[in-house]
Amino acid sequence: MLLSELARDRGIRYFLISFTDLFGVQRSKLVPAQSIDEMAENGAGFAGFAAWLDMTPADPDILAMPDRDSLFQLPWKPEVAWMPADLCDIHGQPMIDTPRLLLKKMVAAAADQGYRIKTGVECEFFLLSGEAHQISDSSDRAAKPCYDQQALMRRYEVISEICDGMLSLGWKPYQNDHEDANGQFEMNWHYDDVLVTADRQAFFKYMVKSIAEKHGFNATFMPKPFATLTGNGCHTHLSVWDNEGKINLFTDTTGSSELSTLGYQFIGGVLESAAALCAFANPSVNSYKRINAPVTLSGATWSPNTISYGGNNRTHTIRIPDFGRFELRLADGAANPYLLAAAIIATGLDGIERKIDPGDRCDNNSYDSPPSDSVKLLPNNLLDALRCLKSNVILTETLGTSFVESYLKLQHQQWNQYSHHISSWELEHTLDC
Template identity: 75%
Template sequence: MSQSLSAIARDRNIRYFMISFTDLFGVQRAKLVPAESIDAIASSGAGFAGFAAWLDQTPADPDILAFPDVDQLFQLPWQPDVAWLPADLYTPDGNAVDQTPRLVLKRVLAKAEEIGLRIKTGVECEYFLLSASGETISDGRDRQSKPCYDQQALMRRYDVIREICDAMLTLGWGPYQNDHEDANGQFEMNWTYSDALVTSDRHAFFKYMVKSIAEKHGLRATFMPKPFAHLTGNGCHMHLSAWDPEGKENLFYDPNGMLGLSDVGYQFIGGVLHSAEALCAITNPSVNSYKRINAPVTTSGATWSPNTISYSGNNRTHMIRIPDAGRFELRLADGSANPYLLAAAVIAAGLDGIANKRDPGPRCDNNNYTEPLPVGTVKQLPAYLLDALRKFESDTILSEALGAAFSTAYPKLKRQAWNEYSAHISSWELDTTLDC
């Protein structure tokens, strides 16, 4: 960026900058900096107490410094006097805070570049629009058992959807469609794929943007994996392809390959399948995540989420789908996934697949909801977060690729969250065991 941030502020009438980082649990933390101070703060870093966020630090540790990526500036379309800047974390003596999710992704992408691969991704972020209290779906007339693509329900939320889509148009993301999803009150908005770090920054900003615009309209948006037991949950489907360093040739594309996918593409899929159980600790990072995968049938007739570690062609009942030549879709992740860790972990698993030429095995074309594969044919997904964390802790592929600092900090904090959940006495437990 040739201009200073203060000069950009003058040109664009920006009064404040949010220097923002995403912690290990996907929570966005920010300092609001007036334009008059932005150049100094961007140069020296915005100070944060690491223990106050979900990072593996103590109150005795020195401040961490957030240095904004000045080439990734997002001027808020709904509040244009404010701009958002994603940031990376460093110690006061200039060392990277290696557990920082955005830096974890950068390291994985650097490893891809070393072998001549430029990874591109796209994400499909599903969310619910709820009442301001978050207790009910915001549209009382949205009651169909099969509400997916419901035209009336979509247009009753036109003001919110239009404002979000208009914002993406203003930002230059190339949004191309918006729809009502499979659950009552649920929506999805699609924008054009890009380089993995660009998509992850946009993914992080998208979640902030959707929540902010929903609040502006007196509503509450949630990406929670399974807010309602009887409805389809919020997935975060990821599309991946690998390109040459210039981004001109799709190395996953082979017109002679099965379903138009190259050997490299299948090896990448093989790596994702091989590490899938450990991967779940990242793609499905919350206790609630495991109420979405392996879930019973919803009122719509299908959960649209996977239950086995398997892949297929254009078949949405498996963990991986190959909908088109030259790319694949991972249907495993949910709305609570950290935008940076999601990409980092999936790419790391795929790179291992390429390095070891992992065979994904035979394609599964069955309807996995009504005609499940025989027991033992493929592995099941973990049933609980604790199961996924144990797989992650015993896995060497992801831990080595994501780095020792992250691979120690992340499961440590996630186990704390699991223990907090385990200590909670639910109303179900009281209803079923109080009279024992």
């Protein structure tokens, strides 16, 4: 069926053809339904330099080819449909160094080895008052607001509309809660194939912000918008299945352990490259205000500070909450849905290939127990993470040298812009020198 015919059947008037750039920003063109078949065939043209891509104004246009198999009709505006797109050059050649295509590359690499990756994400966000940088609910002041029933229900109209949207899209959402910070919420939906989850995560951020604006609020996934409150995480649950998606290969068939040997090897690869992985899991300057952070108002940051794994223990980078899966607690709300997933797969497959032993699990509270000499700390800032990525052979070779060089180039530009900024703290503490 042509997209124009689908539009007629579903009452769609416009299509948003959207791609995600290297920094996770969604770039779109709004196409009327009468023109969508031509755009689907030939692509929507963009100037690559206008987005966060390693291009110049002298470069030719790039084309966004929409994926009709991943069409989302906006629940709050059904006359519009959103479609994620893959980028190609004007000759029709795929631009493999772009986020969604990199994830597809890693999905294919896993499939070649007989593996099918499934993920689920927990996206945390704050609801703020309009343009003001303050919590939208002035009554949300508890020191430990996590799961606060009253605060949750005061934002029922927003949360329920977002959840209704996920229900209508068939995502199988199963719970919503007030999180550990005042004004912070989390919404969970069922896990799926990694590309499906990444597309949904990208759309979820757009949906949350749009519905929040509809109700007069501003939603933010910023990693650490408030110094004394818990930051926005993007916890990622991952399991590896056979190519048919029927058998969970992380399941220990003996029943004596939470994970199979394959699962622990995957974890071993992630932990070995964790410092470099931070460049994708924690891609902003602000990200490092969330990890390695001082104690918050609630008494815990709920963010990792050591490169370690444990059982059902939320103080480590990796938690094994149940049989057959693990949770990476490293990533935050600024993470690019596609690059994060691609990098996790790259490091995990390396762990399987080299049969990396993650070592003994840690059952300590990493917040109040000093780490042993064998446990490494996470990078202290974005620059440290970028340096770790530059020296990491696995991610460079697997994701591609040209992509990593482009990513590092753009991220160093961001770091330099940040470094040129004079903060109020500097003025307060050094002006009298």
